[in-house]
Every structure is written in structure tokens, then in C-alpha cells.
Amino acid sequence: MHDLTATGEPALADDQICIEVSAFLKEGTLTLTKDGRNFLPIHALVKFVFAGDGPWLADEIKSAGKASDGTSVELAVDLRNDTFDGPRAELPDPIWEVVALAATSAGDIGITYSHP
Template sequence: MDMNATGEPVMTHADPQVRVGVHIEQGTCVLTQGGTDFTAYHPWVEFAAPGEKPWTAVKVEFSATRPDGGSVGLTVDLLNDACDGPRDHVPNAIWKVVTLAATSAGDVGIRYTAPTS
């Protein structure tokens, strides 16, 4: 890799967000929209902690397969319109995806060890 970098990057904590992707086994989560079934295989869950509040899941963006085999992206907003709690009637399977993402990211207290040089 031919790249240089300088500086001391600083993260802003005004509105931190984290996107966590997980791979789920094809066929284990089927999303239905407008009477059409979509087979989800890779969701990205967005977590946010606005205004120093606790981390919360905001939305899930799914990569999915249409019945004809083509790819499609579907987004599920998890917060209600007032953004002060979960949206009503979000299916349990989607909350399980959120749980998988949160678990894989250390419950969004992401644990990471930098490589040694």
C-alpha cells in the first residue's frame, strides 16, 4: 500500500454513530414488503448515542435477494417518529439481528486491540 498519513485524529462525541455489519445465513431472515418476500443476507445496524445518551439502535439496512435473484437494499427505521423510543410493530426477527450486531460489537462498547508493529 502506497499511502502516507499525518496528524492526530480526534473523534467528536457530539453525535457518535457506529455501523455494525453482520452476515446472516441465507434463508434465516425473510423480509416481506408489499407482498414480496426478500431473503436477507447482510444487515448493517446503525447505533447512535446522541447528546451523550446511552447507545441505541437507530436503523437496519439489509442487503437482500429478490424472488428473481436480483439484489436489493431495504432499510428498517427502528425509532418512532419522535425518536424517543422504538417504533411499534418492528418484527422480532429484526430485533434479533440488532442483538447479533450489538453482541458482535461488544454491545457497542466496541473492543479493539491495535496491531503491534
């Protein structure tokens, strides 16, 4: 288990029924890898969409990070499967841990979310 912490406030988007939760990640708790280079994540934005009568679904996560040389990177990952009715199965656990962390911080505005 990663020792993740975050701060931020959920924001409602007007163009669709979704909640975007911003999380600032504690340095050293996670590493992003892109094209064989490692980056320290700084920020994650998780978008949840309303699933009708069921729980909210995690739709997308966007992460921003920096390499040791100061190079910045942004990564975006689609979280729903190709039929858009559930989570994408092949994603690594740390992504879902960040999503669960974001969902916890959005719980007080009525979001219900179940970790896949």
C-alpha cells in the same frame, strides 16, 4: 427464535457519535418481504447512536437481499420512535433479533444496548 449468525466488524463513523455494525446473515434464517415478494437477506447494516449517559439506541437497519430469480432488494427501517427517544413499537421481533445480534458483535468496543 431464529437461528441467526453473522460476521463482520463494527466501524466508527466520524460525522456523528454512532457505530455501524455490518452483519452477513446465514442463508435461510430470515425472509424479507417487499411488495408481496420474498427475498433472502444477505447483509444487514445496523446503526447505533449514542444516547448521552444512557445506553446506545438502535437508529436504523438497512438490509440487502435476493429473490429466487436473482433480483436484488434493499430495505431500510427507522428503529427509533417519532420522538427519537426510544424504539419504534410496531416493528416485528426478527428485526430486533438482528439488532441484538449486531449489538452483541459490537460489545467489545464499548457499546451497551438493551433489547426493547
